[in-house]
Amino acid sequence: MEFSQPRSIGVEHVALAAMRELAFEPLLDSLGINGVMRTAIVGSIIARMAVPGSELASHRWLTATSGLGDLLEVDLAALPLSRLYRASDLLMKHREEIETRLFARIETLFGLEASVTLCDLTNTYFEGAAAADPKAARGRSKKRSDLPAADPGRGLWRHSIRRSRVFAGNAVECRTLEGMLIGLAAPAGALVIMDRGIATAANLVWLVEHGYRYLVVSRERERRFDAEGAIDLVSAGEETIHVVRELSEDGQEVRLHCRSPGRAQKETGIMTRFCTASRRAGRNWPMD
Numbered sequence: 001m002e003f004s005q006p007r008s009i010g011v012e013h014v015a016l017a018a019m020r021e022l023a024f025e026p027l028l029d030s031l032g033i034n035g036v037m038r039t040a041i042v043g044s045i046i047a048r049m050a051v052p053g054s055e056l057a058s059h060r061w062l063t064a065t066s067g068l069g070d071l072l073e074v075d076l077a078a079l080p081l082s083r084l085y086r087a088s089d090l091l092m093k094h095r096e097e098i099e100t101r102l103f104a105r106i107e108t109l110f111g112l113e114a115s116v117t118l119c120d121l122t123n124t125y126f127e128g129a130a131a132a133d134p135k136a137a138r139g140r141s142k143k144r145s146d147l148p149a150a151d152p153g154r155g156l157w158r159h160s161i162r163r164s165r166v167f168a169g170n171a172v173e174c175r176t177l178e179g180m181l182i183g184l185a186a187p188a189g190a191l192v193i194m195d196r197g198i199a200t201a202a203n204l205v206w207l208v209e210h211g212y213r214y215l216v217v218s219r220e221r222e223r224r225f226d227a228e229g230a231i232d233l234v235s236a237g238e239e240t241i242h243v244v245r246e247l248s249e250d251g252q253e254v255r256l257h258c259r260s261p262g263r264a265q266k267e268t269g270i271m272t273r274f275c276t277a278s279r280r281a282g283r284n285w286p287m288d
Contacts (some may be wrong), residue, residue: 007067008050016071022105038089039074083264085130085177099164120195121173174196178206189190191215208252218255225257 003182019025028038045067051203059081062068069076085215160246165183167176177198186192188211194203199216207214230242244257 006072008065009067009071011050012046012066012068012071014040021109022102024102026102027098031097033090033094033263037083037087037090039072039076040079040083041091042072043068043076043079044084044087044091051090055088056081060261082119095164121167121176121197137168174200174203177203181212186212224261227259 025038025042028041033041043062044055044058045059047066050066051057051061059079062076062079066076078138114179153286165180172198177192177194181192191213192207193215196217197217199214199219201219204216224242225242232242233241233243237239239260240264242259245253246257248255
């Protein structure tokens with residue numbers, strides 16, 4: 001057998017079906033986006049689903065690997081790379097309207113209830129000075145501290161993105177929670193889940209005062225674990241986890257102290273490799 005220009009169509013079919021259910025292309029049309037750019041936007045989004053990466057990586061996949069062009073009855077092999085960058089700009093320009101209308105459609109399709117809100121931030125960095133972008137500022141980066149950064153914040157209900165926002169690179173994570181919850185219109189009583197970067201004592205007090213529940217990772221440095229009072233639970237990965245339940249004095253907060261043998265083994269391995277590398281470099285580190 002001889003193959004000539006084989007193309008994939010699996011993820012493309014699934015993604016196009018989901019977009020039809022969400023009435024995504026009519027949404028883009030209502031925003032005044034023409035057919036050429038609608039095709040570029042659809043291609044860009046599906047490429048990110050299949051092979052997450054840059055616009056350049058998406059362009060290579062669309063023009064050399066994917067059969068999306070055949071499904072859309074357009075010639076994506078002739079798609080200019082610049083059009084994908086313009087597609088990203090258009091999505092950013094209409095971000096708020098797109099997120100609002102898509103989430104409303106998702107709520108209708110799946111009958112979602114506003115009961116769980118996930119708040120998270122990540123950051124990305126710019127190669128170069130990025131002088132034309134006022135949000136490009138030096139801050140605490142999780143990737144490259146030597147380059148200007150921007151912080152994308154995301155608010156989710158269940159497993160669907162409700163709202164996203166881009167903060168300046170020097171934004172303080174813990175000061176973004178109130179604005180995100182207000183922007184999400186998260187109802188009182190909702191369970192707010194966040195990582196330790198946002199879970200400051202002041203934020204926890206604010207959540208309680210405004211009627212929210214919360215699930216967070218403790219910011220305390222000291223780890224306490226009473227093995228005698230622990231019970232054993234089996235995780236989804238069939239690992240036994242030792243758990244101690246502790247109720248606060250006022251009865252308003254439940255703390256779960258967990259010990260995972262697998263996690264302990266992993267941390268020990270990381271520390272051992274770190275100390276070994278440090279000694280080889282002429283530095284001494286104590287081992288517990």
